[in-house]
Amino acid sequence: MQTNLKVKRFNPGEPGAQPYFQEYSLDVHPDSTILDALIQVREEVDGTLAMRCSCRASICGSCGMRVNGRARLVCKTRVEAVAPNGEQLVIEPMGNQRVVKDLVVSLDTFFDQIKRVDPFLKPDSVPEQGEFIASNESMTNLLISMNCIMCGCCVSDCTVLEVDSNFIGPAALAKAWRFTEDPRDGQRDERLKKLNDEDGGIWDCTRCMQCVEVCPKDVAPMDRIMEMRDAAIKAGNRNTSGYHHTESFYNSVKKNGRLDETRLAIDSAGWTNIPRLLDLAPIGFKALLKGKMPPVMPHKAEDKQKIKDLYEKVEGEQK
Amino acid sequence: MYEHDLLIIGAGLAGLRAAVEGVRNGLKTAVITKVHPVRSHSNAAQGGINAPLTDRGDEWEGHALDTIKGSDYLADQDAVEIMSREAGDAVLELERMGVIFSRGEDGRLGTRRFGGQKVARTYFVGAITGSAMLHVLYEQALKHGLQVYEEWFVTSLIKEEGAVRGVIALDIKTGELHAIRAKAVLMAAGGAGRVFEPSTNALICTGDGLSLAWRAGAPLMDMEMIQYHPTTLARTGILLSEAARGEGAYLLNSEGDRFMQKYAPDYMELASRDVVSRAEQTEINEGRGIEGNVLLDLRHLGRQFIEDRLGYLQEVAVEFMGIDLTEQPVPVRPGMHYIMGGIKTNADGETEVPGLFAAGECANVSVHGANRLGANSLLDTIVFGRRAAVKSVDYVKTIGESGSNSESYLEAEKKRLQALLDRKPGHRTAVIRNEMAVNMTEGIGVFRDQASMERALAKVHEMRKKYDEGIYVEDKGKVFNTDLVFALELDFMLDCAESVAVGALMRKESRGAHFRTDMQDRDDENWLKHTLSYKSEEGVRTDTLDVTITQWQPVKRVY
Numbered sequence: 111m112q113t114n115l116k117v118k119r120f121n122p123g124e125p126g127a128q129p130y131f132q133e134y135s136l137d138v139h140p141d142s143t144i145l146d147a148l149i150q151v152r153e154e155v156d157g158t159l160a161m162r163c164s165c166r167a168s169i170c171g172s173c174g175m176r177v178n179g180r181a182r183l184v185c186k187t188r189v190e191a192v193a194p195n196g197e198q199l200v201i202e203p204m205g206n207q208r209v210v211k212d213l214v215v216s217l218d219t220f221f222d223q224i225k226r227v228d229p230f231l232k233p234d235s236v237p238e239q240g241e242f243i244a245s246n247e248s249m250t251n252l253l254i255s256m257n258c259i260m261c262g263c264c265v266s267d268c269t270v271l272e273v274d275s276n277f278i279g280p281a282a283l284a285k286a287w288r289f290t291e292d293p294r295d296g297q298r299d300e301r302l303k304k305l306n307d308e309d310g311g312i313w314d315c316t317r318c319m320q321c322v323e324v325c326p327k328d329v330a331p332m333d334r335i336m337e338m339r340d341a342a343i344k345a346g347n348r349n350t351s352g353y354h355h356t357e358s359f360y361n362s363v364k365k366n367g368r369l370d371e372t373r374l375a376i377d378s379a380g381w382t383n384i385p386r387l388l389d390l391a392p393i394g395f396k397a398l399l400k401g402k403m404p405p406v407m408p409h410k411a412e413d414k415q416k417i418k419d420l421y422e423k424v425e426g427e428q429k
Numbered sequence: 430m431y432e433h434d435l436l437i438i439g440a441g442l443a444g445l446r447a448a449v450e451g452v453r454n455g456l457k458t459a460v461i462t463k464v465h466p467v468r469s470h471s472n473a474a475q476g477g478i479n480a481p482l483t484d485r486g487d488e489w490e491g492h493a494l495d496t497i498k499g500s501d502y503l504a505d506q507d508a509v510e511i512m513s514r515e516a517g518d519a520v521l522e523l524e525r526m527g528v529i530f531s532r533g534e535d536g537r538l539g540t541r542r543f544g545g546q547k548v549a550r551t552y553f554v555g556a557i558t559g560s561a562m563l564h565v566l567y568e569q570a571l572k573h574g575l576q577v578y579e580e581w582f583v584t585s586l587i588k589e590e591g592a593v594r595g596v597i598a599l600d601i602k603t604g605e606l607h608a609i610r611a612k613a614v615l616m617a618a619g620g621a622g623r624v625f626e627p628s629t630n631a632l633i634c635t636g637d638g639l640s641l642a643w644r645a646g647a648p649l650m651d652m653e654m655i656q657y658h659p660t661t662l663a664r665t666g667i668l669l670s671e672a673a674r675g676e677g678a679y680l681l682n683s684e685g686d687r688f689m690q691k692y693a694p695d696y697m698e699l700a701s702r703d704v705v706s707r708a709e710q711t712e713i714n715e716g717r718g719i720e721g722n723v724l725l726d727l728r729h730l731g732r733q734f735i736e737d738r739l740g741y742l743q744e745v746a747v748e749f750m751g752i753d754l755t756e757q758p759v760p761v762r763p764g765m766h767y768i769m770g771g772i773k774t775n776a777d778g779e780t781e782v783p784g785l786f787a788a789g790e791c792a793n794v795s796v797h798g799a800n801r802l803g804a805n806s807l808l809d810t811i812v813f814g815r816r817a818a819v820k821s822v823d824y825v826k827t828i829g830e831s832g833s834n835s836e837s838y839l840e841a842e843k844k845r846l847q848a849l850l851d852r853k854p855g856h857r858t859a860v861i862r863n864e865m866a867v868n869m870t871e872g873i874g875v876f877r878d879q880a881s882m883e884r885a886l887a888k889v890h891e892m893r894k895k896y897d898e899g900i901y902v903e904d905k906g907k908v909f910n911t912d913l914v915f916a917l918e919l920d921f922m923l924d925c926a927e928s929v930a931v932g933a934l935m936r937k938e939s940r941g942a943h944f945r946t947d948m949q950d951r952d953d954e955n956w957l958k959h960t961l962s963y964k965s966e967e968g969v970r971t972d973t974l975d976v977t978i979t980q981w982q983p984v985k986r987v988y
Contacts, residue, residue, distance in 0.1 A: 153858075157858075
């Protein structure tokens with residue numbers, strides 16, 4: 111079948127070089143993956159095209175790239191699935207990472223993030239012989255994160271990293287989860303506290319779901335982050351605006367049946383956190399001018415008793 | 430100038446296990462690797478790792494005998510004994526480092542069965558055992574602050590007074606060549622699967638380590654022993670783990686028969702890999718295949734079981750074939766998978782060249798002989814990776830500072846690479862590689878004979894000539910010039926291909942994976958021997974070496 115690729119090229123090694131797009135049109139096998147097509151370009155058309163690839167079986171994690179604006183493992187993406195009628199495929203390097211050349215990005219950022227979460231088992235004591243005793247369920251559970259092949263697709267499309275390079279990032283946080291949930295690890299509370307307190311930690315995720323969407327191995331990093339938030343709160347970490355935000359949301363809906371947005375903003379910042387409240391003031395003022403200011407006295411839902419009942423039911427189940 | 434006590438080439442399981450040991454022993458250790466460590470091909474090992482755990486009733490002798498029988502009696506039995514005795518500790522240590530091995534009801538490690546063995550002694554992490562182990566060893570490397578030269582490609586070894594004293598390497602990201610000195614160099618650079626087409630191996634498996642060691646004077650041993658894995662996907666050749674059969678999957682021919690009944694009535698689908706691959710190829714050749722394949726049937730295992738224990742297989746079948754294993758059998762065929770042959774080492778990883786150690790797939794200890802058992806390769810990497818590093822500790826102590834001639838090596842390599850870049854338009858790397866690799870599979874396949882092997886060797890010579898006269902690197906840039914790296918890899922692959930073909934022609938019998946249709950019997954009288962190939966001025970110089978037999982005399986091999 112016919113395939114049309116539009117590939118972003120850039121060689122910073124050349125003085126004055128600027129990124130540009132190059133188009134390739136080629137005939138590929140009907141079962142071809144996008145990687146097969148790119149290899150065909152490299153072997154038959156243009157030997158200067160730089161990309162990483164190795165296993166061709168979605169286990170080595172080398173070939174993350176953006177296809178039509180979305181990060182994918184190209185060895186696992188068949189041409190026919192995304193361009194059944196020969197539609198043009200736009201291939202670009204992954205985002206949020208420095209381009210080394212063409213489709214190759216630097217992995218330094220990615221692995222610096224990984225290193226931030228102490229990515230190795232820290233047991234209290236190690237058995238001298240034999241293995242740690244642990245249930246099969248607890249080990250199988252960890253597979254969710256162990257399936258991560260560190261391809262970087264989640265980091266590429268993370269909307270927080272786009273604006274805040276200090277965020278630990280979805281891959282590293284999924285890696286952290288693998289240790290907080292490992293019954294053999296002895297530092298669960300310390301890890302959770304650090305991830306909770308740290309600038310760029312678990313509360314900086316905005317729950318945009320991009321990492322869940324693009325992960326080729328179903329690691330669902332955002333779900334792992336949310337589980338760590340729950341775990342951190344349960345472990346007594348209630349000092350973050352993230353926690354106050356959650357708590358305010360919860361109480362407001364329980365009380366009024368609706369969200370009290372004004373209170374939410376102040377609760378999240380903290381009533382005594384003057385600098386943060388001053389930060390909010392201009393936003394409030396702008397909102398006021400545009401007629402978007404939420405009412406000071408919150409609206410209440412008409413049938414808020416139903417919502418209270420729901421709360422009681424769920425809270426009862428949790429007990 | 431970069432200087433180390435121990436420089437390890439390759440960051441797969443053997444390399445990282447060796448590195449951890451080097452650091453623990455106080456050596457100034459570094460790893461140099463052409464891809465990031467977690468991209469290494471150890472990732473692709475799916476099914477598990479064998480270990481006779483004697484603290485729960487298994488016996489090391491049982492595993493040793495299964496391994497030796499699997500090897501068709503070509504393995505050196507003293508080396509196998511060491512591997513089998515150390516296996517339990519090696520696997521348990523990995524668990525204590527953090528590998529999330531599957532468990533049994535009692536919370537201790539759980540097992541599955543693997544080929545060529547009646548005892549279930551294969552420990553596993555779903556169908557991603559290699560990946561799970563590699564990532565944990567990488568965690569340990571981070572914990573120890575191991576220095577890693579990431580995406581550096583070794584182009585040659587530095588030798589001084591007959592001993593290896595470092596490497597010349599290309600920093601792929603900058604395009605600069607550097608000399609890295611080391612008192613000892615440990616080759617852990619993996620296999621040479623890309624010498625064949627198709628192959629289950631990753632594109633990085635280009636035999637660099639084998640060729641580098643061979644060029645430095647170390648012999649390659651039993652290179653004719655090429656493993657064809659019985660279950661690789663139709664067309665793409667992607668691997669489907671033996672774990673499928675270990676967990677009970679059937680192999681069926683076009684008539685719906687479990688044909689292994691004819692070939693291995695006792696072990697059925699779990700006979701040795703060479704036996705199963707030959708059986709499949711026979712069925713296909715005799716017209717009972719389906720478009721060059723047979724069928725692997727998992728349907729009776731049930732959806733939950735498949736998703737829990739063989740999840741990655743299901744992912745591969747769905748993504749690459751559009752087949753749901755719970756609903757349909759999947760077409761498979763034998764595919765090149767592993768090279769039993771490699772750099773000749775003793776059980777301490779020492780090669781015949783002082784200062785050069787080797788471990789993992791590029792080495793030949795020899796514990797796999799003429800056919801490797803499934804789940805013994807991971808074991809090989811961690812047992813002998815560790816042992817080689819331990820031995821290098823002793824060696825490093827004996828090495829003082831010496832006059833350095835690395836500058837002359839560096840200058841020579843700079844010239845060689847520049848000459849490669851300056852060539853006039855000629856043949857693309859891929860053209861020569863594909864012609865070589867397709868012919869290697871045709872000539873030295875599951876079945877082979879004198880004529881087919883001679884054709885393969887002639888083709889290798891032809892391709893070597895074509896390479897030397899006309900290889901062309903289109904990319905002239907410095908930064909991330911993969912075109913240049915591929916040309917250098919092909920140079921290494923041609924060395925490996927020649928040694929494979931020469932070894933195959935040397936061995937006048939059938940044994941394990943080396944099955945000659947023109948000499949179908951094993952000949953213990955004359956060929957209980959290893960084949961050796963050395964580099965010499967006149968090309969490949971050959972020799973043989975007796976196999977070490979301890980307590981297991983060769984007997985007829987029946988499954």
